[in-house]
Amino acid sequence: MVQQVVTGNRLADGVVIYLGQDGGWTPKIDAARVAVDEDEAKLLEDIAKAAEKARMVVGPYLVEVTDAEGAVTPVRYRERLRAYGPSVHPEFGRADVPDHLRMGSEAEYVHMNGVAG
Amino acid sequence: MYRYDEFDHAMVKDRVEQFRGQIARRMAGEMTEEQFRPLRLQNGLYLQLHAYMLRVAIPYGQLNAVQMRKLAHIARTYDKGYGHFTTRQNIQYNWPKLSQVADILDELASVEMHAIQTSGNCIRNTTADQYAGVTADEIEDPRIYAEIIRQWSTFHPEFTFLPRKFKIAVSGAVGADRAAVRFHDIGLFIVKNDAGEVGFEVWVGGGLGRTPMIGKKIRGFVAKADLLAYLEAVLRVYNMLGRRDNMYKARVKILVHETGTEEFTRLVEKEFEDTQGGALDLPAAEIDRIADYFQPPAYEALSDDPPALTARRFEDKGFNNWVRVNVARHKVAGYAIANISLKPVGVPPGDVTADQMDAVADIAETFSLGGIRVTHEQNLVLPDVRQDQLYDLWLALREQGLADANLDHIGDMICCPGLDYCSLANARSIPIAERISQRFADLDRQYDIGELRLKISGCINACGHHHVGHIGILGVDRKDQEYYQITLGGAPGEDAAIGTKVGAAFSAAEIVDAVETVVNTYLALRQPKERFIDTFRRVGDAPFKESLYDKAA
Numbered sequence: 001m002v003q004q005v006v007t008g009n010r011l012a013d014g015v016v017i018y019l020g021q022d023g024g025w026t027p028k029i030d031a032a033r034v035a036v037d038e039d040e041a042k043l044l045e046d047i048a049k050a051a052e053k054a055r056m057v058v059g060p061y062l063v064e065v066t067d068a069e070g071a072v073t074p075v076r077y078r079e080r081l082r083a084y085g086p087s088v089h090p091e092f093g094r095a096d097v098p099d100h101l102r103m104g105s106e107a108e109y110v111h112m113n114g115v116a117g
Numbered sequence: 118m119y120r121y122d123e124f125d126h127a128m129v130k131d132r133v134e135q136f137r138g139q140i141a142r143r144m145a146g147e148m149t150e151e152q153f154r155p156l157r158l159q160n161g162l163y164l165q166l167h168a169y170m171l172r173v174a175i176p177y178g179q180l181n182a183v184q185m186r187k188l189a190h191i192a193r194t195y196d197k198g199y200g201h202f203t204t205r206q207n208i209q210y211n212w213p214k215l216s217q218v219a220d221i222l223d224e225l226a227s228v229e230m231h232a233i234q235t236s237g238n239c240i241r242n243t244t245a246d247q248y249a250g251v252t253a254d255e256i257e258d259p260r261i262y263a264e265i266i267r268q269w270s271t272f273h274p275e276f277t278f279l280p281r282k283f284k285i286a287v288s289g290a291v292g293a294d295r296a297a298v299r300f301h302d303i304g305l306f307i308v309k310n311d312a313g314e315v316g317f318e319v320w321v322g323g324g325l326g327r328t329p330m331i332g333k334k335i336r337g338f339v340a341k342a343d344l345l346a347y348l349e350a351v352l353r354v355y356n357m358l359g360r361r362d363n364m365y366k367a368r369v370k371i372l373v374h375e376t377g378t379e380e381f382t383r384l385v386e387k388e389f390e391d392t393q394g395g396a397l398d399l400p401a402a403e404i405d406r407i408a409d410y411f412q413p414p415a416y417e418a419l420s421d422d423p424p425a426l427t428a429r430r431f432e433d434k435g436f437n438n439w440v441r442v443n444v445a446r447h448k449v450a451g452y453a454i455a456n457i458s459l460k461p462v463g464v465p466p467g468d469v470t471a472d473q474m475d476a477v478a479d480i481a482e483t484f485s486l487g488g489i490r491v492t493h494e495q496n497l498v499l500p501d502v503r504q505d506q507l508y509d510l511w512l513a514l515r516e517q518g519l520a521d522a523n524l525d526h527i528g529d530m531i532c533c534p535g536l537d538y539c540s541l542a543n544a545r546s547i548p549i550a551e552r553i554s555q556r557f558a559d560l561d562r563q564y565d566i567g568e569l570r571l572k573i574s575g576c577i578n579a580c581g582h583h584h585v586g587h588i589g590i591l592g593v594d595r596k597d598q599e600y601y602q603i604t605l606g607g608a609p610g611e612d613a614a615i616g617t618k619v620g621a622a623f624s625a626a627e628i629v630d631a632v633e634t635v636v637n638t639y640l641a642l643r644q645p646k647e648r649f650i651d652t653f654r655r656v657g658d659a660p661f662k663e664s665l666y667d668k669a670a
Contacts, residue, residue, distance in 0.1 A: 011144065013214040014168035055146045058164060076597050078536060082166055086537040088465055088547045092197050092212070 004041045005032040005072065006048045007082065008060035016082045017057060019044055025056055027094060029072050029083045034065060071101070118179050118488075119264050119410045121229045128272075129226045132233060136160045137219035144216065159239075160222065161232025166540050168212045172235040173225060177245035177263040177287075178206035178491040182478040185489055187228040189474035195221050200474065202459060202467040204531055204582060205284070206244045206491045207235055211538055233271060238279045240270035240352070244286045246295045247492040250411055251500045253448040256307045257315055259287040261408045262344065265399065269345050276352050280359035281367040283352070284324075294610040297493060299323045299332045300585060302369045303351060310338045317344060321351055321381070322373030325579035329615045330370040333378040335385060341404060343389075346397040350388035354381065414486045414501060419451020421504065429508040436511050438560065439522040444507065453504050455485070457497040457514060458521040458529055462558045465547045466532040467495035476517045484510040495531055496524070526563040527571050527636070528554050531582050535575030535592060536599075542575035544592025544599040544625075549573055552629045557636075566636055569649045570609065585609040587650045588635055589616045590628065601628040603635065605661055606653045619658055620666050631665055638664040 006019040007029075017025040018032035026032065035041035041062055048060035064075040074080045080103065085093015087103035121129070136156070143153040157163075161172040173188070180188075188208055192200045195217050196210045203209055213221060225231055234241060243263045250258040266285055270276065276283070286296045289307040298304035304320035317339045323332030339347045355369045358376070373381045430437040445454040457477065460466050469477075477497060481489045484506050485499035492498060502510055514520040523529045530553065533539065535546030550573055557563055572586030576593075583589030589604035600622035607616030623631045636649075638661050643652045653661070 009164055009168070012216050014164055014212075016167060052150070053146075055144065058150050077599070078166075081536060086167065087545060088537050088551070089197075 001036060003065050003067065004035045004044070004062045005029065005065050006044045006060050007032075007063050007079070008048065008052070008057035011055050011058050014058075019048055019051070019060075023047070025051065028096065029065070029074070032065075032072055034067070034072060035062075073101075118181060118260075119176075119407070125229070126226075129229075129231050129233070132160070132231070133219060133222045133226055136222065140215060140219055155237070158236040159233070160218075161235035162213075162215075162218055163236065164540070165211070165538055166536070167538065169215055169218070170538070171210045171213045171218060171221060171232055172203070173208045173210070173230060173232045174235050174242040175206045175208060175230075175491050176242060176267050177249065177260045178247050178493075179260065180489040180491065182482045182487045182489065184228045184230055185474050185478040185481065187224060187230070189471040189478070191221055191224055192474065193471040198472075199468055199470045201465070201534065202469065202491055202495050202497070204493050204495060204533075204580060205242055206247075206493060207242060208491070209534075211534075236282075237277075238281050238283075239277050240266075240273065240279075240283045240285065243267055243270070244284070244296055244301075244493060246288045246290055246293075247490040247498045248295060248445065248454055248500070249289060249490075250413065251447050251449075251452075251454055252290060252293075253446060254291050254293050255289040255448070256291060256309060257289045258408070258411050259289040259305075259307060260411050261404065262305065262307070262317075263287045264407050264410070265344070265404070266348065269348070269397075276356060279352070279356055280361045281364065283355070283369070285348075292611060294613070295492075297582070297585065297609040297613075299613040300325060300329075300582075300609065301332065302355075303348065304332050308338060314338075314340065316340045317347075319347065319351070321385075322370040322378075324368055324370045325582060325584050326368070327365060327577045327579075328368075328371065329579065329584040330374065331613050331615065332370075333373055333381075335378065335382040342399050342401070343393055345399050346392040346395065347385075347389055349397055350385045350392055353388050353392075354384045358384075413449075414488075416449045416452060416501075417503075419449075419503065419505070421450045423451065423505040425505045426507055433508075435522070436508055438564070439511055439520055440507060442522045442526070442564075443524045447501070451504055453502045453507060455499040455502045455507065455510060456492075456524050457499065457519050458523050459496050459519075460523060460529050460554065461518055461521050462528070462554045463551050464554075465534075466530050466550055469497075473517050473519060476513075477519070480510065480513050480517075484513070494529065496529070522560060523563055525568050525570065527557045527566055527569045528560075528563055529570075530554065531570075531572040531586070533574050533576075533581035535573075535581075539575060539580075541578055542592065543577075543594035544575050544601065546573045546575040546581055546590075546592055549590060549592070549601065549625070549628060553632055556629050556633060566640065567648050569636070570607075571632070572607075582609065583607070584615050585613070586616060587648075587653070588632060590632070593622055595622070599625045601625065601631075603628075603631060603665070605635065605658055606650065608650055612650070617658060619662050634664050635661055 020026040163170040245259045245263045286301040287305045300323040306318040319336040320332035443456040486501040490498035532550040536542040572582045573590040574581035574583040585607040591602045602622040604616030608614040
């Protein structure tokens with residue numbers, strides 16, 4: 001079953017945000033509302049389009065996620081970079097990202113196996 | 118350097134206020150993103166992977182200390198405390214807030230800088246040799262003509278919506294191309310004709326990206342007075358005939374290729390016939406007026422190789438290495454051109470902290486008559502340093518972590534921002550650059566390897582110029598995994614060449630070993646005094662393929 005969340009960039013500062021469980025927008029992917037089927041994904045998309053019109057978010061789109069390890073995690077590597085910050089200058093990522101999800105340490109190992117869905 | 122007149126000041130200020138209003142309308146919901154996007158791009162503002170990115174123009178790569186301090190202030194106040202110098206003599210900020218961009222542009226305007234036309238399908242920031250005006254191998258200072266082109270092209274109504282972006286570079290040096298001139302949409306070399314007159318050799322249709330091409334020489338000599346008329350003729354032909362139906366075929370290089378150099382030249386010449394001698398005539402008085410802004414500073418009467426310098430070089434190996442590798446000969450006796458490598462081990466190439474920018478400004482005032490240049494190799498240059506002050510300069514740079522003596526060596530890589538920042542990229546490039554710089558951190562090993570241009574791009578758009586690296590690395594995405602293709606044999610300068618792919622791509626875990634294998638293969642094959650590129654040209658790619666692939670098979 002494909003799980004998806006909606007993401008985009010916040011208009012005022014460009015920060016990566018997700019449509020949250022409470023209908024608001026959050027920088028924390030863990031707090032994102034997860035759609036578990038296509039109907040729900042369509043609903044999230046509709047809400048996002050309304051938020052785009054309301055100038056909260058720029059360019060929203062659906063992102064495939066997994067919760068295999070107990071956390072909502074993007075499947076694609078690009079989206080993990082967006083969710084957890086750049087792999088260089090890890091200090092530039094969000095302060096509240098747990099250490100085990102930060103991308104900085106991966107810069108040394110660059111071990112990508114198992115990331116692909 | 119060129120100083121804004123009252124019209125320039127008013128024009129840039131007006132533009133800032135215009136964009137401030139556009140931002141306000143966007144944030145108030147009076148404009149959609151679709152409507153706003155072209156407006157923000159015309160002001161150098163992108164929306165990237167994590168945030169907005171503001172690209173600021175540094176015309177022909179020239180800065181003064183006041184401007185550098187302003188760039189530091191912007192990095193510290195509006196961003197995360199650093200800036201990133203790019204391969205087009207621009208600086209980028211990776212984290213500005215939309216709500217503060219007009220304030221940033223206002224700050225830039227106060228020091229005669231802006232972000233206009235650093236994006237969009239217009240004539241972009243005109244680049245030049247970073248040694249312009251101070252190198253002995255120069256016919257004339259290319260900054261004068263880059264400035265004239267800047268004034269002609271900025272806000273040119275006919276060329277604001279070209280089929281694609283358009284890039285021009287100018288070099289005045291003989292036998293040395295430090296600006297990758299042949300890889301520009303228009304490349305200009307200042308030349309002398311048989312009558313001893315100075316003019317321009319014109320190359321058109323160079324570029325990298327998914328279809329890399331070396332420009333074609335379409336005219337051996339254009340008189341100074343005809344420069345703008347000839348450029349306008351080229352642009353007009355491109356604007357009329359360049360493809361707008363397919364963005365991948367829209368650059369002038371495709372037009373020249375598909376039309377044929379001869380026919381393209383004929384069309385340009387025909388257009389030029391109609392334009393020459395008209396409103397675009399460039400009078401000598403106007404050239405002189407602009408040249409006055411680039412008059413050399415008052416140099417002191419000094420001698421080359423002062424005893425103090427010789428003694429310090431003898432005493433201090435680290436300093437001697439830095440002078441040998443990073444310092445170039447100045448046209449005036451007793452002075453030197455000092456390169457600041459922005460490639461310390463393990464740091465993203467081109468990144469500089471706000472504190473380092475402030476320090477460079479102070480150092481430039483103390484040691485370089487206030488002048489600073491930005492290079493397309495993502496480094497800085499102090500153009501006017503007294504040779505007898507080089508040691509003190511080196512000490513000051515070392516204190517700031519800016520004295521790496523690796524210019525043109527494997528540690529001095531070009532590297533695009535890659536997937537870590539860029540929304541177009543397919544793979545990361547900075548971590549690869551960092552790992553290669555760590556692997557080859559030993560300077561003695563770098564010196565043994567000798568000149569080696571390594572360039573890394575995170576996608577086929579080739580912002581990291583991988584096609585013209587002696588060793589080029591291109592990041593690709595295969596089923597969400599990062600892979601890296603190696604090209605060999607590229608060269609950006611007077612011996613321009615496009616590298617060829619050696620074979621299958623390597624995983625992220627393998628690529629650094631693969632680079633080392635290429636280097637070791639060269640070391641085993643080279644003859645005395647051969648650079649990497651010389652050996653590659655002599656032996657071809659077969660031995661490199663063999664060492665990279667056959668052994669593993």
